[in-house]
Amino acid sequence: MKRIHVLMTALRLLSILLIPMLLLTGCSRKDAAAPTKPVRVSATKAFEEHFGPAPTTDKGSCYAFVIFFPSAKDPAKAVPFPFFTFDQASLKKVAVQRLMGGMADLKSYQGELLQPFPPGTRLLSVEEGSGVVTVNFSPEVLRAKEDDAADRALVNAVVLTFTQFEGVKTVRIQVEGKDSRLSQLVKRVDQRAVLPLPPPRLLSVTAMKEKGDRYVGEVNAFFDRPVDIKLLQMTAADGSVFHGDIYHSVFDMAAVLKPKDPSLFKAGMPVRVRWQVVDKKGRASEGSSDLLLEVKEH
Incomplete structure (x- = not known):
């Protein structure tokens, strides 16, 4: 896997992370x-x-x-x-x-x-x-x-x-x-009434594309907290691997695939994600999940 870098701008983060949560709020301050x-x-x-x-x-x-x-x-x-x-x-x-x-x-x-x-x-x-x-x-x-x-x-x-x-x-x-x-x-109210967090969890797979573009520009595997990506692989229903460079998103909330062949990604298609991640407190998780691809424009 290629070295992980920061890729997405804060404006992209806003449009992406308002999808599941998610989880984030208003990261697009113009001034x-x-x-x-x-x-x-x-x-x-x-x-x-x-x-x-x-x-x-x-x-x-x-x-x-x-x-x-x-x-x-x-x-x-x-x-x-x-x-x-x-x-x-x-x-x-x-x-x-x-x-x-x-x-x-x-x-x-x-x-x-x-x-x-x-x-x-x-x-x-x-x-x-x-x-x-x-x-x-x-x-x-x-x-x-x-x-x-x-x-x-x-x-x-x-x-x-x-x-x-x-x-x-x-x-x-x-x-x-x-x-x-x-x-x-x-x-x-009991200030201690907070449940301990389990290991990181994969939330969704979302592709982003510029408005008017025919193909997606990147595919994001979102997690429920900032994580370090140790392994991230995406495959199609037939088992073929989606090749491309892997990056960290802003705030480390997602692994981002910059696909070599963007034409392979269509809204609603099944994508299998295999991952190994560790959060900033040392809690590790790994697994493989089949998710339907969401496509968002920004």
Whole structure:
């Protein structure tokens, strides 16, 4: 396998990573001047605790943080996922909006994560002052029938996500500007209620092409966190290998194949991915998965 390099621009990352999560948010700040040398992404302590040292980028000042989604197996526990953004000014708003968006589009985690917000819930405001973050939701956030387990899962996710940010000491959850039963649950949040992460997981295979182009330019195998790629091979249904150079994506969230013959890739075709990866905390995984190819334009 060829030496792994950083390939994709931050703008491509935005269009790609909004597909499964995924997992990332808004990495396309136009006014950020690119440093001449790669710099380490600014990361919260929670990010470093769960995912190890933050990756580097040459696309401007970027911020890494964690979204905590409730576990379907144990709603009192949370599952951490990595996110990145260039927009420091609206960092906390971006975080809660992504939490509200849920992970229903992440097929690899179907049945494992809860959507804590009832349908129709809207974020009205996020305000911060003197170490207190006040997050204000629309009335739909309160279920018609009180459900302590569901309410606790929602509050846990919100509080764990906000308190990772420097300077945040307290979180207030309001409904149309007023305290509610959710406000009382904030005091019961356990900061240790985070499940240990298993080894890295392959999420999807997505090809990217420029708008109007006939063929794809690259094929991405996405993982659920930053990883070091030890082995990555893609093959067709008949077992033939797709040849090309392999690169790391920005933020190390994907292995990128630059195919020698782009005409071989069509939307919906089965692609077998064989991989060996290690995350930044030393957790290793390997395997082989058959996935249907998604094709996205940017």
